[in-house]
Amino acid sequence: MGMIGDLLLAWWDDAASGAHNMAADEMLAAEAARRGQPLIRFYGWDSPTVSLGGFQAIAAARSIPAIAAAPVVRRPSGGGALVHGTDLTYALAVPRGHAWARSPLPLYDAVHEALVAVLDEHGVVARRHPGWPASPADPFFCFSRRASGDVVAARPGQGAADDDPKILGSAQRRLAAAVVQHGSLLLTSNPGVGAAARHPGLADVGGGVCLESLRGVAEAWTRHIAAAGGLRVIWQPATFAAGREAELASALARYREARWLERR
Amino acid sequence: MAAAGNERFAKTHEWIRPEPSGVATVGISAYAVEALTDLVFMQLPAVGKRVQAGESIGEIESVKAVSDFYAPVAGEIVEVNTALPGKLETLAADPYGAGWIVRIKPDDPATLAGLLDASAYDALVKSQPH
Numbered sequence: 001m002g003m004i005g006d007l008l009l010a011w012w013d014d015a016a017s018g019a020h021n022m023a024a025d026e027m028l029a030a031e032a033a034r035r036g037q038p039l040i041r042f043y044g045w046d047s048p049t050v051s052l053g054g055f056q057a058i059a060a061a062r063s064i065p066a067i068a069a070a071p072v073v074r075r076p077s078g079g080g081a082l083v084h085g086t087d088l089t090y091a092l093a094v095p096r097g098h099a100w101a102r103s104p105l106p107l108y109d110a111v112h113e114a115l116v117a118v119l120d121e122h123g124v125v126a127r128r129h130p131g132w133p134a135s136p137a138d139p140f141f142c143f144s145r146r147a148s149g150d151v152v153a154a155r156p157g158q159g160a161a162d163d164d165p166k167i168l169g170s171a172q173r174r175l176a177a178a179v180v181q182h183g184s185l186l187l188t189s190n191p192g193v194g195a196a197a198r199h200p201g202l203a204d205v206g207g208g209v210c211l212e213s214l215r216g217v218a219e220a221w222t223r224h225i226a227a228a229g230g231l232r233v234i235w236q237p238a239t240f241a242a243g244r245e246a247e248l249a250s251a252l253a254r255y256r257e258a259r260w261l262e263r264r
Numbered sequence: 265m266a267a268a269g270n271e272r273f274a275k276t277h278e279w280i281r282p283e284p285s286g287v288a289t290v291g292i293s294a295y296a297v298e299a300l301t302d303l304v305f306m307q308l309p310a311v312g313k314r315v316q317a318g319e320s321i322g323e324i325e326s327v328k329a330v331s332d333f334y335a336p337v338a339g340e341i342v343e344v345n346t347a348l349p350g351k352l353e354t355l356a357a358d359p360y361g362a363g364w365i366v367r368i369k370p371d372d373p374a375t376l377a378g379l380l381d382a383s384a385y386d387a388l389v390k391s392q393p394h
Contacts, residue, residue, distance in 0.1 A: 055330075105301075174330065174331040179329075
């Protein structure tokens with residue numbers, strides 16, 4: 001029987017608001033530190049929602065008509081803005097003592113390589129992009145950027161190209177006791193926002209079959225992540241936050257505050 | 265500039281060096297900077313802010329991660345390196361010199377002695393999982 005550190009506990013959470021999801025991700029980090037083991041949750045969004053990178057200007061979001069009707073939440077992590085609602089979102093938290101927490105790359109690599117492997121099993125030709133140079137003038141949306149390691153998929157019938165659609169982007173928040181990485185696997189282009197804020201998703205690059213069993217994709221993805229870390233997956237029947245409602249409410253209130261949303 | 269030798273280190277990878285003036289200079293270690301590749305943004309605290317030991321006093325964004333940096337001791341922020349956010353490469357090029365981040369007036373200068381010395385910090389780094 002493995003030791004407790006050999007496990008990757010996994011949850012499938014209900015769709016929720018942006019503030020709820022960010023609060024839950026923050027709590028997941030605290031819970032990983034408390035338990036001393038990696039935790040992963042998959043979740044959705046209860047409406048098309050824009051999540052801003054931690055340092056993006058709220059004024060920039062409010063100046064884009066295509067997302068004017070969508071609620072906005074600010075993430076604790078960095079990077080560009082995401083439009084949620086037609087994506088599968090994950091958060092993976094590891095305690096600081098874990099090898100995946102040593103620097104940003106090991107965790108990033110484990111999750112993204114795992115998705116490439118899952119998509120390969122479904123016949124989708126995906127790969128990790130070498131990245132475009134980062135600059136203060138980076139595009140507003142995460143899926144318009146290419147960071148090293150982002151997962152892109154070739155358009156059906158075409159070879160790899162530098163502008164292949166990005167289907168997975170991730171970002172980390174590195175806290176004193178834990179690291180939480182969350183990311184978005186874009187399933188389809190989002191009709192809930194204007195065309196200027198839409199990006200092609202997995203279904204648009206031949207991965208429609210994956211949408212037939214999202215839980216199956218999440219389970220396979222988790223299995224590959226766990227294999228990369230020598231971990232054994234245990235899916236939990238109830239959310240990790242059960243019994244910690246007061247803590248969740250406190251974090252939720254912070255993510256709803258204008259002081260947080262409008263910090264930049 | 266290499267570490268001067270009289271720095272103390274927090275387990276969260278900040279260094280702190282007492283200065284003759286009675287304030288202490290704070291930065292982040294070369295080890296920590298190396299782990300944060302492709303820095304893109306930094307947020308510094310306000311001068312005059314009172315901080316507790318272990319309290320987050322700012323954030324650094326790299327292409328893949330946002331990291332907090334923490335006050336190694338309690339005290340008052342008396343100076344910040346305002347040139348740093350516009351020249352983030354200095355953090356990696358000279359982490360113990362021009363890459364300093366803030367200066368703190370410690371509430372109790374004796375608390376610096378409770379932090380790790382260079383050899384203990386080196387041992388901590390070497391014990392990090394690979």
